[in-house]
Amino acid sequence: xFALKPAHNLYPLRIRIVNExxxxxxxxxxxxxxxxxxxxxxxxxxxxxxRSAILQRVLYLVFRSxxxxxxxxVKVHFGVRELLCFPRxxxxxxxxxxxxxxxxxxxxxxxxxxxxxxxxxxxxxxxxALTAEDRDALTLLRDQAEATGxxxxxxxxxxxxxx
Amino acid sequence: MSKMDALIRLxxxxxxxxxxxxxxxxxxxxxxxxxDAGYExxxxxxxxxxxxxxxxxxxxxxxxxTKRKNCRPGLFNSxxxxxxxxxxxxxxxxxxxxxxxxxxxxxxDVWDRTMPGMPVDAGHYLGIRDAVHSINGFKDxxxxxxxxxxxxxxxxxxxxxxxxxxxxxxxxxxxxVGLERMxxxxxxxxxxxxxxxxxxxxxxxxxxxxxxxxxxxxxxIKENNESSFVLSFHAFSDASQLSSSGGMxxxxxxxxxxxxxxxxx
Numbered sequence: 001x002f003a004l005k006p007a008h009n010l011y012p013l014r015i016r017i018v019n020e021x022x023x024x025x026x027x028x029x030x031x032x033x034x035x036x037x038x039x040x041x042x043x044x045x046x047x048x049x050x051r052s053a054i055l056q057r058v059l060y061l062v063f064r065s066x067x068x069x070x071x072x073x074v075k076v077h078f079g080v081r082e083l084l085c086f087p088r089x090x091x092x093x094x095x096x097x098x099x100x101x102x103x104x105x106x107x108x109x110x111x112x113x114x115x116x117x118x119x120x121x122x123x124x125x126x127x128x129a130l131t132a133e134d135r136d137a138l139t140l141l142r143d144q145a146e147a148t149g150x151x152x153x154x155x156x157x158x159x160x161x162x163x
Numbered sequence: 164m165s166k167m168d169a170l171i172r173l174x175x176x177x178x179x180x181x182x183x184x185x186x187x188x189x190x191x192x193x194x195x196x197x198x199d200a201g202y203e204x205x206x207x208x209x210x211x212x213x214x215x216x217x218x219x220x221x222x223x224x225x226x227x228x229t230k231r232k233n234c235r236p237g238l239f240n241s242x243x244x245x246x247x248x249x250x251x252x253x254x255x256x257x258x259x260x261x262x263x264x265x266x267x268x269x270x271x272d273v274w275d276r277t278m279p280g281m282p283v284d285a286g287h288y289l290g291i292r293d294a295v296h297s298i299n300g301f302k303d304x305x306x307x308x309x310x311x312x313x314x315x316x317x318x319x320x321x322x323x324x325x326x327x328x329x330x331x332x333x334x335x336x337x338x339x340v341g342l343e344r345m346x347x348x349x350x351x352x353x354x355x356x357x358x359x360x361x362x363x364x365x366x367x368x369x370x371x372x373x374x375x376x377x378x379x380x381x382x383x384i385k386e387n388n389e390s391s392f393v394l395s396f397h398a399f400s401d402a403s404q405l406s407s408s409g410g411m412x413x414x415x416x417x418x419x420x421x422x423x424x425x426x427x428x
Contacts, residue, residue, distance in 0.1 A: 018395035030334035
């Protein structure tokens with residue numbers, strides 16, 4: 001009847017500054033909330049979508065100023081010199097569910113399960129998979145942005161389905 | 164105990180077997196059946212006692228703890244030392260761990276001004292009451308230092324509403340962390356070639372050897388000037404590595420939170 005549940009669970013997001021010569025110094029920049037399925041219809045699927053949304057939004061909050069500075073630069077004083085710093089996130093390490101959540105890919109049954117290329121599910125372990133076309137990140141992002149906009153405006157259901 | 168054993172022995176009688184063992188059982192066992200059918204006791208209590216005696220659990224007893232060699236109990240023999248001992252044994256509900264006991268000893272060593280090589284400053288001969296005057300003052304002073312540290316590190320929080328549910332995220336801007344780290348770092352490399360950018364390489368001895376970094380660097384310098392550089396981040400998150408406050412909810416069958424309590428460490 002009674003169950004003991006953790007009161008407060010978060011998981012950390014850490015970054016490392018590559019320019020620093022000291023190796024393996026990671027700084028925690030965020031604690032991301034754990035999203036658990038609730039008692040509702042389609043609980044697992046809704047929890048997965050919430051999880052993806054939370055991860056993307058927290059990443060945006062963390063890197064919001066970095067994104068701006070990566071375009072226009074930020075002035076830093078290094079000794080007597082004034083330099084222009086362009087911060088860039090060059091690597092993000094995470095598990096497969098987080099990766100799929102970040103790239104807005106389907107988590108479960110999907111025709112194209114690989115996050116790097118467009119190999120179909122049937123050919124995933126076949127030699128043909130080696131020659132599969134790579135995913136185009138820009139095209140994918142453009143399609144996802146269009147699909148999100150259409151969904152929010154509740155327009156063109158056929159186009160949304162196609163996307 | 165021996166008198167009790169003697170009393171039980173005197174009042175019990177050997178139980179007669181109900182009858183000869185069946186032929187089928189004898190054949191199966193391949194030998195004669197035991198004829199010892201046990202004893203009949205004068206009271207049920209005596210029979211129950213004998214049952215537990217026959218288990219011989221008492222014979223397997225041993226001391227819970229064995230003292231270490233040269234054990235010297237009773238060293239905490241003054242009021243002050245007894246308070247230290249009590250703190251070490253009761254702190255947090257289960258007492259201090261061995262590592263925490265070491266930390267406590269080091270603290271007391273510093274507090275008594277006896278730790279070799281410790282620095283001497285203006286507060287060397289001051290006591291705790293010279294800094295904070297009461298227990299509440301002590302708690303407030305600790306809380307103030309924590310709050311000040313969290314604020315100076317730039318930690319923020321935001322309530323994110325997703326699909327009708329609200330979640331609280333705790334974060335700090337990566338750019339602030341990066342720039343602050345640059346200011347305090349003893350050794351930092353602004354360009355892949357030391358004081359200038361360098362060409363792509365097949366070497367993989369440093370993260371700045373990566374093609375992604377060098378391409379970013381050459382693009383940034385081409386679009387701006389020689390005094391620009393790339394501050395590169397690597398990010399890592401692992402949802403299986405949890406950070407828990409240690410608090411637990413007791414939840415009833417319909418998901419209502421009933422009691423919040425902090426689990427003992």
